[in-house]
Amino acid sequence: MNPKKQKYTPRERYKARWAYVFLAPWLLMFLIFYAYPLIYGTIVSFTNYTIGSMKWIGLENYRTIFTDYRFWRSLRATIFYMLIVMPLQVFVPLWIANTIQAYKRGFNTAVKLVAYIPGVTCSVALVLAWRFMLDPNIGFVTSFLKKIFGARFSPFNTASTAIPIIAVLIAFTNLGATLIIYSAALNAIPADYYEAAELDGATRWDQLTKITIPLLQPTIVYVFITSTIGALQIFVIPQLMTQGGPNFMTSTVLLLIYSAAFGDNKFGYASALGVILFLITAIFALIQFRITRRETVEY
Amino acid sequence: MKNNKYSRNYVSIPSTILVILLLVWVMVPFYIMFFASFKPNFSILRLPPDLVPLKDFTLVNYKAVFERADVFLWMKNSFIISVSVALATAFIAVTAGYAFAKIKFPGKNVFFALVMATLMMPKQMLLIPNYLVAYNLHLQDSFHGVILTTIAPAFGVFLSRQYITSLPSTLFDAAEIDGCSELGKFFRVALPLSLPAVGTISIFAFFTSFNDYLWQLIMLSNKKLMTMPVGLSFFGQTMHNNRAAQLALSSIGTIPLILIFIACQKFFIKGATVGAVKG
Amino acid sequence: MKKKLALLLAMILVVSMLGACGGAQGGGSAAPASSEAQAGEEVKLLIWHYADDGTEDAYKEMADAFHADNPNITIEYDVLPYDSGPEKVTIAYATNTPPDILIDGYSRIAPAVKAGLTVDIQDVIDANKDAFVAMQIDGKMDNGHFGYLQTSLSAAYGVLVNLDIAERCGVLDMLPADNLTWSWDTYLEMLRKVKEADPTVIPCDLFAGSRSSDAWYYSWFLGNGVPIANDDHSATGFNIGENRDKAIEVLELFKTFVDEGLVQEGCATMTDEQADTFFQSGQMMILHAGWNNTMNTYTNQQAGTCVPFKYGMYALPSKDGKEPPTTATWGSSGMAGFKANGHEEAIKTFFDWYLKHQQYPEKIANIMGSMSSLKEVKYSWPNDDIAKLMAIGTKYTAEKAISSFGILEPWWTEFRETFYPQMQDFYTGNIDAGQVLDNWQKAADEVIKKNTAG
Structure with a gap:
C-alpha cells in the first residue's frame, strides 16, 4: 500500500495540489460521517457497551466470539453465500448487457428497468412472491423439488439446499444495478474499435474476448469487488426466509451483528463482530485487488 | 446509423430468449404487487395466493x-x-x-x-x-x-x-x-x-x-x-x-x-x- | 509532503478518538436533569407510541384535555411502526436520546428501567395506589422504586380456534365447554380427526419460535409443571429431576404433531407471521395466540383484511385435562418517563393526571382490546361473544397466568435467544428431545452465569 518514492516535477506538484481540491468534498464527508463512526465503532468493540453503561473489557468480546459456535456457523454460511452470489452477480449481468447491447433503446431500457425493479419492489410483495414460489407447504418451486427428491424433502431444513436457493434469490434480486453499470461501460466503448476489428476479420468471439472484456476490465474489477463486499453483507433475505435457522446454519455474520445489537442490546459485542467482518472483507478485497491488478487498458 | 452492423450489435436469439425468461422470473414479485393490489386482502392471504389478474377486482385498496x-x-x-x-x-x-x-x-x-x-x-x-x-x-x-x-x-x-x-x-x-x-x-x-x-x-x-x-x-x-x-x-x-x-x-x-x-x-x-x- | 500527510492523518485519528470518548460518555451516562417545571415555565413533553389503528384520535384527545388542565405543559406525539420501531427505541436508549415518555411493552421498557434511564415515579404510585386493579408486578429499579407506570396487563396464552373448520370437520363437541379444561389426548385426537376429515386444512400451527414468539412454548412447559428457571432464578430449572421427564413429554407431543403432519410443513424455519397467514386465510384451524387476539381478530374481520369465520379462544390443553393449565404472560405494558431531557416534574404531573382521569386510557384500552391495569376502566366489547370470551380470559389470566418465570431477570433478553435454535434442530430431526433440553440448559446456564456474575 505504501507509495514508492516518486519524484514530482513542478508541474506535477501543481497538479497534485489540485488533486486535493478535487478530493476535498469527499474527504470532508469521510471525516465527519465515516472516520468518526468507524473509529468509534472500533473503540466500542473493546467495551461491554450496553444501555446505560460502557466499560473497557479489552479483548473479551473477541474471545467470546471465537469460542461461539454461532459465529463459526454464520461465517461458514456467509462464505457459502458469497461463493454462489458473487460469480452470479459478476457474469449474469455481463451476459445480459452484452446480449441486449444489440437492441434499440426501447427494449434495452425495458430490460434494465425490469432487472432493476425487484430492488425497488416493497418487501411485502417480495415476501409474498417468495412464499408463492418457495413455501414448503404450497410453493410451486418446492412442489417441483419434492417431485424430484421425494415428498419429505424440505429445502430449508439443511444448509446445503437452503443456502443455494437463497443465494440465487439474492443474486437475481440485485441484477439491475450491475447490469446498468455494464451497459454504461459497454456504451462508452468507441464503435470504431469493432469496425476496425471486423475489417481485420475478427470473429464475434474474438471481438468479445479481445475488445469488450479487456476494455471493460476496470468495470469488471469494480463489480467483482463490490459484489464480494455486498455478498459478505447479506442480511435481509436470509432473515425473511429462514431467520438464519436451523440453528444458525443459514445465518450470516451481519445477521448476528443485528441481533446482538437490537436483540440483546450488546453494542460492544456487535461492534466486535463488525470489526471482524470488516477485516474478513478487507482480506478478500485485497486478494482481489492483487489478482486483478494489471496495466489499465485505455482506448 | 451504421451502428447496427458492428458485431457487438449482433442479435443472438437464444441468448435473448434466455434473458427474457430470466426477467419473467424476476418480475414475479412486481406482478404480484401490481395485480394483488386490485384484490381484497384475504384473497392474497390465501396460500397459494390467488394471482389470477382481475379476479375479484376491487378498487377498495386504492x-x-x-x-x-x-x-x-x-x-x-x-x-x-x-x-x-x-x-x-x-x-x-x-x-x-x-x-x-x-x-x-x-x-x-x-x-x-x-x-x-x-x-x-x-x-x-x-x-x-x-x-x-x-x-x-x-x-x-x-x-x-x-x-x-x-x-x-x-x-x-x-x-x-x-x-x-x-x-x-x-x-x-x-x-x-x-x-x-x-x-x-x-x-x-x-x-x-x-x-x-x-x-x-x-x-x-x-x-x-x-x-x-x-x-x-x-x-x-x-x-x-x-x-x-x-x-x-x-x-x-x-x-x-x-x-x-x-x-x-x-x-x-x-x-x-x-x-x-x-x-x-x-x-x-x-x-x-x-x-x-x-x- | 508524505510527512505532512502522515501528520494530518495522525491528527485526524487523535481528534476522532477524543471525540469518540466524549461521545461514549454522553451516550453512556444519563444527563443530569435540570430542575425545570417551575410554575409558569413552558414544557413540551414528547411521547412515543406505536401506531395502532384508531388510537391516534384518542391519544390526541387525551393530550388536549391534559393541556387544558395544565396550561404550561404541552404534549406532542411521535408514532412508531412495529416494524423497526423497537430499533429506533434501542438507538435512543443506547445514545441516551429518548423522548420524554415511551409507551411500550414491558420487555422493551425493562432495559431502560434497569439501566437507570427512567424517572423514579414511586411517589406518583404511592399517591395513586387505588387507581390500579392488580398490584404492580414489575418495573422496579435498583432502589426498589417503580421506574415505569403500568397501564395494561398482557393476556394469558392459549389457542384461537376457527370454529367453522371445527364444525365442518365434526370436532366442535371436542372443544371444552368452559373454554379452559381439556386434555392432551382430546387435543391430539381432534387434530387427527380434522386431518382425516379435510386433508387440505392445516389442523394446527407450529414453528420453532424466535426472539419474539416463544411465549406459547413457555406456556406449554409451565402448563405441564415444568419451570423455566429454578426457584431462585440463578439457573435453569427445566432439565432438573422430574422436570426433565415432564419437559420431554411436551417435546414428544410436538414431535407427534410434526411426524403425523398435523402442523404445517417447514416449521423448523418458519416465522410466526407466516403461520398467521394460514390462519387468517381460513386454511388453518388452530393458532397459538394471546387472549387479546380475540379482539384483534374481530377488528381484522371487520376491516375486511381477514377471511370472515367464527372463532373461539381456548386455553391450552393440560396433560390430564382436569384443570386449566398455568400459562405464561408478558407481564404488562406501560409508560416510561425518561430523565434525559430534564422534564421529570412535568412527566410526573402527567402520570398523576393520567391515573386520575381514567376515561382516556379507557378509550385506548377499548380500541386496542387490551386488559387495563387501571381500576376504573370499563370495557365496551363489540358483542356478547367477545365480552364472554374476554371475561373468561381476564379471570383465567388473573388465576393462572404468571410472568415471573424469568422475564423480569436481567438475563432474560439473552436467555430467550438460546431456545429457538434447539427447536429448529429438533424439528429438522437433528437432535432428540433429551438433547434439546441438554443443549438448551448448557447454553442458557452460561448466559445466566455471565449476566449475574458482573
Whole structure:
C-alpha cells in the first residue's frame, strides 16, 4: 500500500495540489460521517457497551466470539453465500448487457428497468412472491423439488439446499444495478474499435474476448469487488426466509451483528463482530485487488 | 446509423430468449404487487395466493390509499431527500474519482484505501455512532440531516475512478496543450465524458436513499417529514396489517421510480455518444 | 509532503478518538436533569407510541384535555411502526436520546428501567395506589422504586380456534365447554380427526419460535409443571429431576404433531407471521395466540383484511385435562418517563393526571382490546361473544397466568435467544428431545452465569 518514492516535477506538484481540491468534498464527508463512526465503532468493540453503561473489557468480546459456535456457523454460511452470489452477480449481468447491447433503446431500457425493479419492489410483495414460489407447504418451486427428491424433502431444513436457493434469490434480486453499470461501460466503448476489428476479420468471439472484456476490465474489477463486499453483507433475505435457522446454519455474520445489537442490546459485542467482518472483507478485497491488478487498458 | 452492423450489435436469439425468461422470473414479485393490489386482502392471504389478474377486482385498496395515506406528502419528501442525495453523491464521486484516476499525487493509495474501507464497513454496526454524530450536530429530524448522513460517496468514488481510468489520457493532454486549466480539464473533458458514470451513480444513490427505511425511521420523527417507505410501514399497520392496501400504495410509489429511471436512461446514452465521437 | 500527510492523518485519528470518548460518555451516562417545571415555565413533553389503528384520535384527545388542565405543559406525539420501531427505541436508549415518555411493552421498557434511564415515579404510585386493579408486578429499579407506570396487563396464552373448520370437520363437541379444561389426548385426537376429515386444512400451527414468539412454548412447559428457571432464578430449572421427564413429554407431543403432519410443513424455519397467514386465510384451524387476539381478530374481520369465520379462544390443553393449565404472560405494558431531557416534574404531573382521569386510557384500552391495569376502566366489547370470551380470559389470566418465570431477570433478553435454535434442530430431526433440553440448559446456564456474575 505504501507509495514508492516518486519524484514530482513542478508541474506535477501543481497538479497534485489540485488533486486535493478535487478530493476535498469527499474527504470532508469521510471525516465527519465515516472516520468518526468507524473509529468509534472500533473503540466500542473493546467495551461491554450496553444501555446505560460502557466499560473497557479489552479483548473479551473477541474471545467470546471465537469460542461461539454461532459465529463459526454464520461465517461458514456467509462464505457459502458469497461463493454462489458473487460469480452470479459478476457474469449474469455481463451476459445480459452484452446480449441486449444489440437492441434499440426501447427494449434495452425495458430490460434494465425490469432487472432493476425487484430492488425497488416493497418487501411485502417480495415476501409474498417468495412464499408463492418457495413455501414448503404450497410453493410451486418446492412442489417441483419434492417431485424430484421425494415428498419429505424440505429445502430449508439443511444448509446445503437452503443456502443455494437463497443465494440465487439474492443474486437475481440485485441484477439491475450491475447490469446498468455494464451497459454504461459497454456504451462508452468507441464503435470504431469493432469496425476496425471486423475489417481485420475478427470473429464475434474474438471481438468479445479481445475488445469488450479487456476494455471493460476496470468495470469488471469494480463489480467483482463490490459484489464480494455486498455478498459478505447479506442480511435481509436470509432473515425473511429462514431467520438464519436451523440453528444458525443459514445465518450470516451481519445477521448476528443485528441481533446482538437490537436483540440483546450488546453494542460492544456487535461492534466486535463488525470489526471482524470488516477485516474478513478487507482480506478478500485485497486478494482481489492483487489478482486483478494489471496495466489499465485505455482506448 | 451504421451502428447496427458492428458485431457487438449482433442479435443472438437464444441468448435473448434466455434473458427474457430470466426477467419473467424476476418480475414475479412486481406482478404480484401490481395485480394483488386490485384484490381484497384475504384473497392474497390465501396460500397459494390467488394471482389470477382481475379476479375479484376491487378498487377498495386504492380508495383506502387516497383516503388515509398522505401519498403526495410522503412522495414529495422522499423526492427531496433522494434527489439531493443523488446529486451530491454524484458530484462528490466524480470529483474524487477524477483525482484518483487521472492525477498523480502523494498519498493516493492511502486515500483510496480509505474509500474502500468505508465500502467494507458493515452499515448496521455504524447505526449507533452515526446517530450520535447526527444528534450532536443537531441533524436529527430534518431533511438536511437525513441528506447529509445518507450521502455515501464511497461506491461512487470507486465506480467513477474505474470509469475515468479508462478514458484516454491523450484527451486530457490535448486539453492541457489547448490551454485548459485544471478546473477546465475537469469541467470540459472529464465531466462530460463521465456522464454515463454520473447517471449510474445518481440512479443508484437515488434508489438507495429512496428505500432507506431504517435510517429514515431513526432520523425522522416528525410526521410532516415522513417519507414513502416509512409511510408505507405505518399505513399497512394502521390498516390492520392490510397487505393488499400496502401493495396498492407501493404500486403507486413505484410509478415515479420508473419515470425517473427512464429519464436517467437518456443520460447514459448521451454520455456514450460523446465518447464515440471523441474516440 | 508524505510527512505532512502522515501528520494530518495522525491528527485526524487523535481528534476522532477524543471525540469518540466524549461521545461514549454522553451516550453512556444519563444527563443530569435540570430542575425545570417551575410554575409558569413552558414544557413540551414528547411521547412515543406505536401506531395502532384508531388510537391516534384518542391519544390526541387525551393530550388536549391534559393541556387544558395544565396550561404550561404541552404534549406532542411521535408514532412508531412495529416494524423497526423497537430499533429506533434501542438507538435512543443506547445514545441516551429518548423522548420524554415511551409507551411500550414491558420487555422493551425493562432495559431502560434497569439501566437507570427512567424517572423514579414511586411517589406518583404511592399517591395513586387505588387507581390500579392488580398490584404492580414489575418495573422496579435498583432502589426498589417503580421506574415505569403500568397501564395494561398482557393476556394469558392459549389457542384461537376457527370454529367453522371445527364444525365442518365434526370436532366442535371436542372443544371444552368452559373454554379452559381439556386434555392432551382430546387435543391430539381432534387434530387427527380434522386431518382425516379435510386433508387440505392445516389442523394446527407450529414453528420453532424466535426472539419474539416463544411465549406459547413457555406456556406449554409451565402448563405441564415444568419451570423455566429454578426457584431462585440463578439457573435453569427445566432439565432438573422430574422436570426433565415432564419437559420431554411436551417435546414428544410436538414431535407427534410434526411426524403425523398435523402442523404445517417447514416449521423448523418458519416465522410466526407466516403461520398467521394460514390462519387468517381460513386454511388453518388452530393458532397459538394471546387472549387479546380475540379482539384483534374481530377488528381484522371487520376491516375486511381477514377471511370472515367464527372463532373461539381456548386455553391450552393440560396433560390430564382436569384443570386449566398455568400459562405464561408478558407481564404488562406501560409508560416510561425518561430523565434525559430534564422534564421529570412535568412527566410526573402527567402520570398523576393520567391515573386520575381514567376515561382516556379507557378509550385506548377499548380500541386496542387490551386488559387495563387501571381500576376504573370499563370495557365496551363489540358483542356478547367477545365480552364472554374476554371475561373468561381476564379471570383465567388473573388465576393462572404468571410472568415471573424469568422475564423480569436481567438475563432474560439473552436467555430467550438460546431456545429457538434447539427447536429448529429438533424439528429438522437433528437432535432428540433429551438433547434439546441438554443443549438448551448448557447454553442458557452460561448466559445466566455471565449476566449475574458482573
